[in-house]
Structure formats: structure tokens, C-alpha cells
Amino acid sequence: MTWTLVAATLAASVAAGTSLLYAALGETLGERAGIINLGVEGVMLVGAACACAVASSTGSPYLGMLAGAVAGVVASAPFAYAVVDRAANQLASGLSLLFLGFGASALIGNPFVGALIPPLPSVSLRMPLGEGAAAVRVDFLVAAALPLAGLVAWLLMGTRWGLRLRAVGENPVAAFAAGCNRRRLQYEALAIAGMLSGLAGAHVALGVAYTWAEFMTGGRGFIAIALVMFARWNAWWAVAGALLFGAAEAAQLQLQAGGVDVSPFLMNMAPYLLTLALLPFTGKAGRLAAPAALGRPYRGVE
Amino acid sequence: MKKLLLVILALLAGSVFAQDKPLTVGVIYIGTANDYGYNRAMKDGVEAMKKALPAVSVLEAENVPETAESERIMSAMISKGAKLIMATSFGHQEFANSLARSNPGVTFVHAGGWMIRDNFGTFFGATQTAWYALGVAAGHMSKAGKAGFVAGVPIGYVVGNINAFQLGARSVNPKFVTRVVVTGGWSDKVKEAAAANALIDQGADVLTMHVDSPATVIQIAENRGIYSIGFQSVEARALAPKGWITGLGFNWAPYMTRTAQEVMAGTFKGKMVREGLKEQMLVLAPFGDAVPQPVRDAVNATAAKIADGFTPFKGPIKDNTGAYALREGEAMTNADMGKFDWYAEGIVGRVR
Structure with missing residues (x-):
């Protein structure tokens, strides 16, 4: 019984954690370049809506997934322009992007509410624990999640591009003096971040929910932002964080289904309590790890 | 004599036309009307009512939040001539009710609440x-x-x-x-x-x-x-x-159709309607x-x-x-x- 529960929770945490990981990896890149984007949730929603629209119209979930990625980049473009070229306040611009995303996704998704959405093809891997029917459903985005985390880690820490990107996030003036093209690097980071947030939304729509509904991402974009801080701007830690949060959410639903005698309201708070409980402990070390120029508009000369 | 006849004819004609006097119905939905769920069911009811009563024309608004925004949308419908408003989500209740108070000439029906006045009725399925x-x-x-x-x-x-x-x-x-x-x-x-x-x-x-x-x-x-x-x-x-x-x-069609007919005939009286399988709601x-x-x-x-x-x-x-x-x-x-x-x-x- 217990092992069955553990197996089912682990399986469910993969499904819930995948979209979190994509969004968190994108946000990690952006923040490493010195830009905090509070609009992740809005970009995810636009990605989800476009993925549904294209998947439903063409019948191809993979085209839908691509559409989600492209939509994420397009939706992030005005934000990128505002904060990179116009030195606009990042928090205000991010919140504007968030609400823009709410509205735009509702508009795009409206004709596809209730439409049949072809899900991403998946294979079920039965959990080796317990007797239940718990299985991890591995679709393309789930399978690509770990390699992607590795790729982001390598890009950030193992390439010259990553070094420059981090330099821009730490001290853009010095980076500029050293010959880095801040503007270009930040645009590149935000484009990849937009793409990953769009894919995160696409996974919610095509890999988990199989439908479009307004606000269907349910605040996961914000959890992804918290995850980035919890993971100290490190791609591998983001994997652990995404699984942990996914597990917290899955566990409370599994426990309810298993008939544990705890108030459902209390259990619904659990994942957020966990987030709140963990953040203070990343605080001190987190402040050291944070890109020094995070959130500050660039005022230097170019 | 001829004049009198004309007047009588005109009156008769008037009363005949009064029977088919067009009614504009305003409907507000909390979400999108094709969600395979609650809103879709409401929308299906409205469509069936329109089909059954050719004299009815419908103004619709989707994604109407349960805030003062809904009051503004309903007001706009009234100023466009709506004489019957259907507020289909629970949280629209107080806003519809306050409009019903200030617009005694307009009839309101609301889904799932408890407030009732002469021109404000509530309906839901049991x-x-x-x-x-x-x-x-x-x-x-x-x-x-x-x-x-x-x-x-x-x-x-x-x-x-x-x-x-x-x-x-x-x-x-x-x-x-x-x-x-x-x-x-x-x-x-x-x-x-x-x-x-x-x-x-x-x-x-x-x-x-x-x-x-x-x-x-x-x-x-x-x-x-x-x-x-x-x-x-x-x-x-x-x-x-x-x-x-x-x-x-x-299946809201019978209730919606009946209500529109009552409003056109001037016999509507606000009450609580809770119907189930028997009445086919x-x-x-x-x-x-x-x-x-x-x-x-x-x-x-x-x-x-x-x-x-x-x-x-x-x-x-x-x-x-x-x-x-x-x-x-x-x-x-x-x-x-x-x-x-x-x-x-x-x-x-x-x-x-």
C-alpha cells in the first residue's frame, strides 16, 4: 500500500514537474542575464492556447508543440524590447506581460474550448514499486526534459556564450568593457526563455490536460520563478526542485485518493507551504548566488 | 363610420402585432460557451429558445466575471433594448438583483441563487x-x-x-x-x-x-x-x-422558452424554480x-x-x-x- 502510494506519487510528480522544469530553466537563463520576468505564467498560457489551437486544427500534437514554442518567443518579444532596449522597470513590465498573456490566451483559446485536442503520443513505463497501476507516461517533452537541463547547464557553465551571459547578469558595465554584446545576449536569453515557457504551457495542454481551459496553468509560472531562486540559478537543482514540488502536489492528491484522514483544504496548501518553508533556507546562500545585476535596468553606454 | 372602422381595425391589428412583439433577451455567461460543461448547457438552452420563439432576439456576453463588471454589461444590454436578462452564474446574483431594483420594467432570471422579487426569478436544476x-x-x-x-x-x-x-x-x-x-x-x-x-x-x-x-x-x-x-x-x-x-x-430550453413567453405575455412573476428529471430540466x-x-x-x-x-x-x-x-x-x-x-x-x- 505504502509503496504503491510512493510509486504513484513519483509517477505523478514527473507529469506535474515537467512543465515546471521547462519554465524554470527558461527563467534561469533570463535571470542569469540579469532579467527577472514575472510574466512566465502569461507566456505559459499563450503557449498552451496556441498549442491547443494548432494541434486541434492540424491534428498534429507535434505541430502544436512547435506552435507553443514559437508563441512563447513572440509573446515575450514586447517584454524583451521594453527591458532590454528601453530600460523599463522589469517588475512592472513582467506583470504587464502576465496580464497580456491572460487576455491573449483567452482570446486565442476561445474557439478551441471543448475542442478535441490530440495528445502528445506517450509510452507508459510501469513503476517497479508497489502493486498499483501507477506508470510514468513519457512523451517527447518528458523524455527531453533531462537532456534539456543538461544542455542549459552546459550552455551556462561550459561555453563562452554562457560566460558572457553570466558576466552581463553580474556586471553589465564591466561585461561591456570586456567586449560583450549585452543587448544581443539578453535578447538571446529571453528568446530561449520564451520558447521554454511556451513549451511548458504546451506540455500542460497536450501532455497533461488534453484540453484548453482559461488559466489552466494554475499559478505554475509563479512556482517556476520561486524554483529558480530555490535552485540558486542552477539547472540541475531546478530538476530536483521541479520534481520536489511536483511530488508535493501529486502526494496531496494521492493521499486524498488513498483516503488519508486530513482536511483536503489543508492538503491543498501543502505545495505552497513547502515552497515558503524552503525559500528562507536558500536565502543567505541565494543572495550570494543571485546574479548581481538581476532586476536592474542597464544605464551604461553602448 | 368609416373612420371608426379604421380605428377598430387598427386596434385589432395592434393587438395582433402585440402578440408577436419582439423581445430582446440579454444573456451573460461566466465562461466560454463551448466548454462541454456548464456554459455550453446554458448556450444550448438559449439557442433552443431562439428557435422556438422567432420573435426573440438575443444579446450574449461570454466571460462575464462575477464582479461589478457584470452589472455594467447587463446595463448595456438593457440600454440596447433587452427586456429579459438571464444571469447564468451564481456570483452574478447581487448585481442582477440591484439592476432589477432600478429597472422595474425589465425581467431578470438568475441561475442557482435565492433572491426573489417581482421582476427577479431564480432557477436551477435539482x-x-x-x-x-x-x-x-x-x-x-x-x-x-x-x-x-x-x-x-x-x-x-x-x-x-x-x-x-x-x-x-x-x-x-x-x-x-x-x-x-x-x-x-x-x-x-x-x-x-x-x-x-x-x-x-x-x-x-x-x-x-x-x-x-x-x-x-x-x-x-x-x-x-x-x-x-x-x-x-x-x-x-x-x-x-x-x-x-x-x-x-x-436542459435549460423549456424553462428559458417558458420564461420568454411569460415576459412577452406580461405574466411573469419572480419565484424560485428548482426542477429535476421530472420537468426535464x-x-x-x-x-x-x-x-x-x-x-x-x-x-x-x-x-x-x-x-x-x-x-x-x-x-x-x-x-x-x-x-x-x-x-x-x-x-x-x-x-x-x-x-x-x-x-x-x-x-x-x-x-x-
Whole structure:
């Protein structure tokens, strides 16, 4: 019984954690370049809506997934322009992007509410624990999640591009003096971040929910932002964080289904309590790890 | 003499035309009207009313929030000539009511509330007793004797639906178990998916739900090869060609048509309307291909029994802690359906 529960929770945490990981990896890149984007949730929603629209119209979930990625980049473009070229306040611009995303996704998704959405093809891997029917459903985005985390880690820490990107996030003036093209690097980071947030939304729509509904991402974009801080701007830690949060959410639903005698309201708070409980402990070390120029508009000369 | 005749003719003609005097109806929805759920059912009712009454024209607004914004949208409809307003979500109530006070010439009807005035009526389906028939269907179809119920927020009405479902299932299979998972919202799709999977992992072979749109839960049940039972709109059957059993849907057309006719005839009087299977405000969805004839007959017979006034909420009923929720001779009426704070025996879950 217990092992069955553990197996089912682990399986469910993969499904819930995948979209979190994509969004968190994108946000990690952006923040490493010195830009905090509070609009992740809005970009995810636009990605989800476009993925549904294209998947439903063409019948191809993979085209839908691509559409989600492209939509994420397009939706992030005005934000990128505002904060990179116009030195606009990042928090205000991010919140504007968030609400823009709410509205735009509702508009795009409206004709596809209730439409049949072809899900991403998946294979079920039965959990080796317990007797239940718990299985991890591995679709393309789930399978690509770990390699992607590795790729982001390598890009950030193992390439010259990553070094420059981090330099821009730490001290853009010095980076500029050293010959880095801040503007270009930040645009590149935000484009990849937009793409990953769009894919995160696409996974919610095509890999988990199989439908479009307004606000269907349910605040996961914000959890992804918290995850980035919890993971100290490190791609591998983001994997652990995404699984942990996914597990917290899955566990409370599994426990309810298993008939544990705890108030459902209390259990619904659990994942957020966990987030709140963990953040203070990343605080001190987190402040050291944070890109020094995070959130500050660039005022230097170019 | 000739003049008098003309006047009489004109009066006659006037009264004939008065019969067909056009009526503009304004309808506001909380969400999008094609969600296979609550709003879709409302929209279907409006369309049927339009078809039945050619003199009716309709103004519609979707995604109307339960805020003062709804009051502005309804006002705009009134200034465009709407004489009947249908406010279809619970939270539109007070805004519609305040407009009804300042616009005595306009009639309002609201779904699911309690406020009543001369020009303000309330309507809703008596879903709780009807859920008993869905429980009977689940009791017959489930091989494991286990169902999973994904609930948005466990308010009294939802708990009543779950209880009736379980009581119906137990009337067929005395060992039937219904596991409940609460997601905490009416439209958090990732949690609905995880909840549906969790219930299947726990051995449920029938899933049902009370959330805004049944699409996610039904599709997960279908993908994992188990049965599903829908709620809100009867059209959700399209999502589960293999595993669909049946469902309970709202059929607002007769009430909406009747109300529009009353407004045109000037006989409308605000009152509380709560109707069920009998008046066809609720209808059972068509059965899925997997449901054998004897089960269909049993479910239809149960529905007919409910239409004749049968209620499952008659003591003795034990709750899931073993205590008596209703003693011998006690019963709950239509007015009590929001008051459930206990789960019936055999339900795994907690209300609070």
C-alpha cells in the first residue's frame, strides 16, 4: 500500500514537474542575464492556447508543440524590447506581460474550448514499486526534459556564450568593457526563455490536460520563478526542485485518493507551504548566488 | 363610420402585432460557451429558445466575471433594448438583483441563487437526487466496485451530488466504494489530471467529476481504459467513445422558452424554480456503446422513479464515520441540498 502510494506519487510528480522544469530553466537563463520576468505564467498560457489551437486544427500534437514554442518567443518579444532596449522597470513590465498573456490566451483559446485536442503520443513505463497501476507516461517533452537541463547547464557553465551571459547578469558595465554584446545576449536569453515557457504551457495542454481551459496553468509560472531562486540559478537543482514540488502536489492528491484522514483544504496548501518553508533556507546562500545585476535596468553606454 | 372602422381595425391589428412583439433577451455567461460543461448547457438552452420563439432576439456576453463588471454589461444590454436578462452564474446574483431594483420594467432570471422579487426569478436544476441514477449506472458497470470522484470545491451541493451517487451505487452493490479527491478549484487542469490518475492508481474503474469542464477527467479515463460518467453537458460523450457510460446534463430550453413567453405575455412573476428529471430540466445523457441493455433499463427505471418523487436522502443513512447522518424518519428536502457536511457510508474522503 505504502509503496504503491510512493510509486504513484513519483509517477505523478514527473507529469506535474515537467512543465515546471521547462519554465524554470527558461527563467534561469533570463535571470542569469540579469532579467527577472514575472510574466512566465502569461507566456505559459499563450503557449498552451496556441498549442491547443494548432494541434486541434492540424491534428498534429507535434505541430502544436512547435506552435507553443514559437508563441512563447513572440509573446515575450514586447517584454524583451521594453527591458532590454528601453530600460523599463522589469517588475512592472513582467506583470504587464502576465496580464497580456491572460487576455491573449483567452482570446486565442476561445474557439478551441471543448475542442478535441490530440495528445502528445506517450509510452507508459510501469513503476517497479508497489502493486498499483501507477506508470510514468513519457512523451517527447518528458523524455527531453533531462537532456534539456543538461544542455542549459552546459550552455551556462561550459561555453563562452554562457560566460558572457553570466558576466552581463553580474556586471553589465564591466561585461561591456570586456567586449560583450549585452543587448544581443539578453535578447538571446529571453528568446530561449520564451520558447521554454511556451513549451511548458504546451506540455500542460497536450501532455497533461488534453484540453484548453482559461488559466489552466494554475499559478505554475509563479512556482517556476520561486524554483529558480530555490535552485540558486542552477539547472540541475531546478530538476530536483521541479520534481520536489511536483511530488508535493501529486502526494496531496494521492493521499486524498488513498483516503488519508486530513482536511483536503489543508492538503491543498501543502505545495505552497513547502515552497515558503524552503525559500528562507536558500536565502543567505541565494543572495550570494543571485546574479548581481538581476532586476536592474542597464544605464551604461553602448 | 368609416373612420371608426379604421380605428377598430387598427386596434385589432395592434393587438395582433402585440402578440408577436419582439423581445430582446440579454444573456451573460461566466465562461466560454463551448466548454462541454456548464456554459455550453446554458448556450444550448438559449439557442433552443431562439428557435422556438422567432420573435426573440438575443444579446450574449461570454466571460462575464462575477464582479461589478457584470452589472455594467447587463446595463448595456438593457440600454440596447433587452427586456429579459438571464444571469447564468451564481456570483452574478447581487448585481442582477440591484439592476432589477432600478429597472422595474425589465425581467431578470438568475441561475442557482435565492433572491426573489417581482421582476427577479431564480432557477436551477435539482441535481442531487438525479445523481442517484448515475450511481446506479456506476454500480452496475464497475467490476471493481470502486469509483473515483474529482470534485472542485466541496460545498454542500457538491457533497450532496457525491452522496447521491454513492447511495445509488450502493443500492446495486452494497460494498461499493467512492473515493473523492478535491482539487481546490473549478478549473485547475493539471490537478484534475493528477487527481484522475491518482484515483485510477487506487483501483477505481469508473471516474466522474464535478468541476467546470469534464474534458480532462473524461479523457484521462478514456486513455487509461476505464469508464467515465459526465456532468453538466450531455455532449461530453464525444470525448470518450469507448468508456462513456452516461451523464447528467442541464436542459435549460423549456424553462428559458417558458420564461420568454411569460415576459412577452406580461405574466411573469419572480419565484424560485428548482426542477429535476421530472420537468426535464435535467436529462440523462445518451448511453455509451459499452452499456448493455439491462443496465440501461435499470438506470432509466431509476430516473423514472426519481422523476416520480423518489429521494435518496431519507433516513436511516449512515455517514462514513459510522454515525447516523439521518435517522429513521428523517429526510432532506430540496431546500436542504446546500447543507450537506457529511459523506455517506463507503465514501473515502473528508468534507472539511
